Amino acid sequence: AAGVIQSPRHLIKEKRETATLKCYPIPRHDTVYWYQQGPGQDPQFLISFYEKMQSDKGSIPDRFSAQQFSDYHSELNMSSLELGDSALYFCASSLGLLAGSSYNEQFFGPGTRLTVL
Amino acid sequence: SQQGEEDPQALSIQEGENATMNCSYKTSINNLQWYRQNSGRGLVHLILIRSNEREKHSGRLRVTLDTSKKSSSLLITASRAADTASYFCATDGGGFKTIFGAGTRLFVKA
16 A cells, blocks of 8 residues: 655755755545654654645744645755754654544654754 | 653563553543654554543554543553564644654563
């Protein structure tokens, strides 16, 4: 079965550079989530999109922005990179909230490992 | 952590023993999920328990939920060396997000 695809899998950038991470959700999934996981840390929710609109926002720095496109893939844009941005970035997708149901299982991609030097 | 605490933070057991991990959360939830993560790898969904459920089983996994105490436990029976990983509980956060706990690192010795 098709899974969530993230690209690139590894990315090395210098301080103050920009980076763009891409996420391709499972076919027919309409909701995408982004998470950041620092070394030895738990995943921290950044932002989510439902039907191409931002649906929820977490601890995403102002230097980061994201969007979901018409084909439901999403991109996380990170500018003025700092050393502390080095982390594993996960994307997850789901079918969103089913009408009248609270079920919302998310399927995670393999992650993009960003290293800022 | 955005969530409560996970207990214990690290657990080392022998193969064949049972492993119990606990998690507490702070807000009202619709559901609680447990995930597994091998070192530096992606998150694998293990089991979801809804707020109106008290216990759920899946293979060697048993999850309990006590909404009055805002806590959950994950029991892995007859552990195997391949179960070595970090285990996270996560709640739905009442919206389009998932709030993770700090995780328990489980090490199963062969």
